[in-house]
Structure formats: C-alpha cells, structure tokens
Amino acid sequence: MLTPSEYLIFEKERLPYLSAFLTICMVWGLSLVVAYDLLDTGIPPIFLIAVTYGLGAVTLIPAKFAFRSVPKISRDEWRYGALVGAIIFLAFGLQTVGLLYTTPAKSGLLTVLYVLFVPIIIALIQKKISWLSVLFALIGFMGVLIMSGITGGDASMNIGDVLTIICAVMFAMQFVALEKYSPRLNAVNFTLVQMITAAAIGIAVSLVFENGQYNNMGLIGSWLGLVFMGFIVTGLGFYVQTAAQKKIPSTTIAIMCCTESVFAVIFSWALGYDIITIPLFVGAVLIVASTVLSSIYERRTLIS
Template identity: 35%
Template structure:
C-alpha cells in the first residue's frame, strides 16, 4: 500500500513540475531570468529551513560540501532552462529538459565507472534523433533557446548523479537545504552581475514566482524524497519522465500553444528514449526471477 502512495506522490510531483514550465513562461513576461530564480530559491531555502529546523542548524562539513555541489549544478540547470525558455516554447523546453535522464548513465560511467547498458546507448541515439526533429532548423542549426535548454538538461543530469551519491551517505533534508541555499546565492550573484536589480511587480509575475518557489521547488523536492522511500528507482524514473508530457499539456491548455506533427514526433522520440532503458531493465529482472517470480511477490 505504501508503494502505491509513493507512486501517487511521484505522479503529483510530475504534474507540479509540468505546470512549472507554464509558470516560468508567465513570469518571464514581467521578470528577468535571474530575478525569477533568486525569488524561487530564496523562498524554497526559507521553507526548507523552517521545515527542517533544528536539524539544519547541525549540518556537517561533508553535507555542506555535497549540498553545495548539488546546488551549483541545480543553479546552472535552472539558469540555462529559464533563459532558454525566452527563445523557445514551453513544450519544447519541457521535452528537451526530459532528455537529462538519458545523460545520467554516461555521466555515471565517466566519473564512477558504472557500466553503460546497450539499451541506454540506444536511448541516447533515439534522444539525439528526437532533439533533431524537435529543434533543428531547415539549415540544420540548433536554435538558441533549444541549445540552452539542452545544456541545462546536461546540468540536471550532473545534479541527479551527485544527488544519488550524496543521499547514500548524508541526510536528505540537510542536503536539500544546502542545495537550495547555494542555488539562491548563485542566483543573487547572477542578478547583481546582470544589473537587472530593479523589479517590475505584476500579479502574474509574483504569483508565478510564489508557485515556483513554494510548490514547484520546496514541496516537490521534499515530496520526491519521501515518495522514493517506497518506490524503486526504475519505477520512479519512469514516473518522473512524465513531467515533459504534463509540461506540454499545460502549455497547450493555458498558453494555447500550437503543436505541430514534427514536434510530436521529436517529443515522442525523446520520451521513448527516456522510457526504453528502464522498461527493458525491468523485463530482464522479471525474466531472471527477481520481483514477481518464484517467490510470488516483490522482494
């Protein structure tokens, strides 16, 4: 029963993240990218600090170090994603971001020598083809917004790998607080360097930042951590990849974005690239008698 609640929690996370692409697009109509990120991560860090008090006052040196690394890559990922959204559509931004799952095994191999399976190589090739369908212009150039978003997806992949290693040793609440605080400091530094300190307050911009900080960042990262206690990594990866589908759906419903057949083909390729390695791995385990097998139930 707890596994089903965990799966439901992860599904809720993907829905919230999917709506986050639309919220970011609305916020960009009145605010600059670093203004959005500074407000988002400041609010998230404050909420996580309050939720984790007094544990966040006893963070170890190792937790600070690990959380800081996670926060730097999280900042870079959101910065590239948010700036990229100024030059592309929310649906393309969502599906290109989802490609981060494809990069994870290759980064893990590069730094931790984890074996890359044939299915993951096939997924990478399919994802590359999907990016081509989704983003390449007629002269085979990659649009600026799509290129920035794709670079952000690589940073998200690095953040996922670092998080996976860190949570094996350190407390999730402490790591999340340090991560959000680091991303906030980096965002404030970026805001000062960009000289876009003057803020134009609008109802849409303020509400979007509040949603991104409180719901799409603080709540979702906490909910994801709690949900994955009861759901194995394979199922979690498949569920979280649906973020791109909900991102496209909200973009069509709320922003009236027009979806072309070419975009659907590219999006389908990227989503398939995310799902295929996980599904094949699951089938192989079942074939070897793990999971539902001779014992008649999940181990």
C-alpha cells in the same frame, strides 16, 4: 537479486516514491507555463531563480524544526548540498540565458538531452549501466524530438543551443549526484542546503547583471505564481526528488522526467497556449512508453 517475495516488499516500499515523483513531474510541466507568464511581467530571469529557490528554502525550514527526527545539518550535507545546489543554479541559469538566443522549442528539446547524458556520465564514472537503459532513454528522447516539431526545421547551432546543451549536462550531473549522495544524507537537510546555495548564487548574480531591471518588475500581480514556483515547484518538488532518489536509480528518474514535457503540452493546450497535433500525440506516447519499458525492465532485473 531478489526473490519474488522480497521484490514485492521492495516494490511496495518504492511505489509511494514513484507516485510522488510522477506527480512532481506533472507540477514541473505546469511550472513551464507559469514561468512563461512570470517572465512576461518583466521579472528578470536570474532574479526569478533566486526568488523561487529562496522560497523553496523557506518551505523546508518549518519541516526541519517540526520533525524531531531531522538532525542538525552535517558537514557532508553542507558540502554535497552546496555542490548540487551550484549545479542546479548552473543548469537553470544556462537554460534561461540560452533562451535569449534560441527558440523555446529548441531549448526544450536540447534540455531533455539529459536523458542521454545520465547513462554516459554513469559509464564515465565506472558504474555498470545496461544498454537497454540507454535504448529506453533514446526512445524517450525521440518522443521529445517528435513533440518539438523541429525534425524538419533549422538544424543550425548557435550560442544559445550550446548553452542549453551544457545545461542538459548539468541536469544529468544533478541526477547522478543525487543518486550517489541522497541515500546517506537526510533528505530535508540535503534539499535545504541545495535551495540555500542556489538562491544565494542567484541573488549575487542578479545583483551584478540585472540590477537595472528591478524597476520594471510586476511583483504585485505575480505573487500567486511566485508562491507556486517557490513553495510547490521548487521546495516541495526538489525535496520529493531528493527523497525519491534514495530508492530510484538516476536513469529511471531521468526517463520519468521526460513526462514533464508531456504534462507541459497538456497544460499548455488546456490553458490555450497550444493545440494538440499528431506529432505531439506520437511524441507523448513514445515518452510514456520509454518510462513504462524502463520500469518493466528494472523489475525483471531485480527478480531474475
């Protein structure tokens, strides 16, 4: 437990990480619209993953050599970075393939199940978890459920839904793994290995399964979107997440990620892809409320 004065110092140190990660959630919300447009140009989905993570790795290479404080990549950074990178590729790969069989609304809803899977995974590995954290996660998930507008729709399951649920488990595993490994590893090195691993797996899988689709790609007109997806969304985004999880628990990170769907709706509406409805508004309020409640509860726990 922290005294009030100790907590103020702790909160002052943590605030930049919270602010930076919330900004990244906003960027990730915008990226859903950008990715939709990129796929519409004929870029194969796994190839898109490979390119974005390859560019993400390129983003971090200058940072590694620019800062003298960044050491050589250690054995643990290679080992755990490769593990998390493989998890990241599986998460995005399953999500993308799942979209071939399910609807975008159901995909978005089922992906956010990671909010529920994070506390479950933590409980399975014998780490103490508060039931209030689970409750706040459920509130955030309910917000996404309402925003999706499928509460009265088709509840049947297909292979795409199953793949997307597995994708949500992968994302939850990523959050838990980052919380476990990030505090003792260099953020630049750890993130760089993740990017290299995800890009390498993506290239290999794309060459095997998407080789015949390369001639239909519209890369020339898509370079700006690819730069945004690679350098900002992936490289900078995952670096900020890795650094933030040195200070922020995985349960809080998972709940904060729910705001990604709120930002996605805002950008989709602003760019003419969607309209703001009552379910979207109510869902957004619940998601924001779950994030705020989680933050307040964590503060009271630290100073009690």
